[in-house]
Amino acid sequence: DAGVIQSPRHEVTEMGQEVTLRCKPISGHDYLFWYRQTMMRGLELLIYFNNNVPIDDSGMPEDRFSAKMPNASFSTLKIQPSEPRDSAVYFCASSFAALNEKLFFGSGTQLSVL
Amino acid sequence: GNSVTQMEGPVTLSEEAFLTINCTYTATGYPSLFWYVQYPGEGLQLLLKATKADDKGSNKGFEATYRKETTSFHLEKGSVQVSDSAVYFCASGGQAGTALIFGKGTTLSVSS
Numbered sequence: 769d770a771g772v773i774q775s776p777r778h779e780v781t782e783m784g785q786e787v788t789l790r791c792k793p794i795s796g797h798d799y800l801f802w803y804r805q806t807m808m809r810g811l812e813l814l815i816y817f818n819n820n821v822p823i824d825d826s827g828m829p830e831d832r833f834s835a836k837m838p839n840a841s842f843s844t845l846k847i848q849p850s851e852p853r854d855s856a857v858y859f860c861a862s863s864f865a866a867l868n869e870k871l872f873f874g875s876g877t878q879l880s881v882l
Numbered sequence: 883g884n885s886v887t888q889m890e891g892p893v894t895l896s897e898e899a900f901l902t903i904n905c906t907y908t909a910t911g912y913p914s915l916f917w918y919v920q921y922p923g924e925g926l927q928l929l930l931k932a933t934k935a936d937d938k939g940s941n942k943g944f945e946a947t948y949r950k951e952t953t954s955f956h957l958e959k960g961s962v963q964v965s966d967s968a969v970y971f972c973a974s975g976g977q978a979g980t981a982l983i984f985g986k987g988t989t990l991s992v993s994s
Contacts (some may be wrong), residue, residue, distance in 0.1 A: 861925070
């Protein structure tokens with residue numbers, strides 16, 4: 769298996785622009801997670817899905833952030849409009865069958881909002 | 883709610899030195915505990931785990947023991963290598979129906 773695939777690897781955009789991050793989880797995994805990593809706050813859970821349904825989005829910072837999972841093999845995290853404080857590395861991860869099972873992380877998207 | 887606290891870094895060691903990275907957790911019940919490692923430019927990957935009290939997780943020379951009495955899961959390695967340079971994250975299973983909770987990460991730098 770190719771693992772969790774994220775795109776793009778790097779994204780540089782200007783404040784106010786819409787940003788869309790993409791994730792393809794490992795086939796057969798039931799859970800998909802979006803995390804954000806910054807120096808100040810470490811690794812924060814933004815949202816997770818179980819069988820394509822959003823379960824807990826309490827970590828989504830504000831209404832500018834939205835996430836979707838239209839099918840088992842694809843998810844997006846959208847920021848509209850983007851702000852400089854959104855600059856971070858965004859990770860997607862997936863796991864099989866249970867919340868506390870091993871997480872498989874993608875390589876992340878480095879987002880820079882100027 | 884559950885939380886994880888790990889020692890702040892960076893930790894700087896010479897090759898073959900002994901490593902300890904402290905991790906403590908607060909939780910309702912007895913969650914599974916994990917150590918993940920993040921190499922430069924990559925996502926996190928599972929290093930080891932323990933699912934119940936007194937369990938010892940081990941992998942690649944790293945070990946951690948689930949200590950219920952001290953609510954700790956310290957990571958140790960007897961002799962570090964330059965290739966161990968990475969960021970190490972301690973994580974705890976959340977309360978029922980919640981996702982893993984991660985510590986802020988500890989950066990390890992090993993020099994030859």
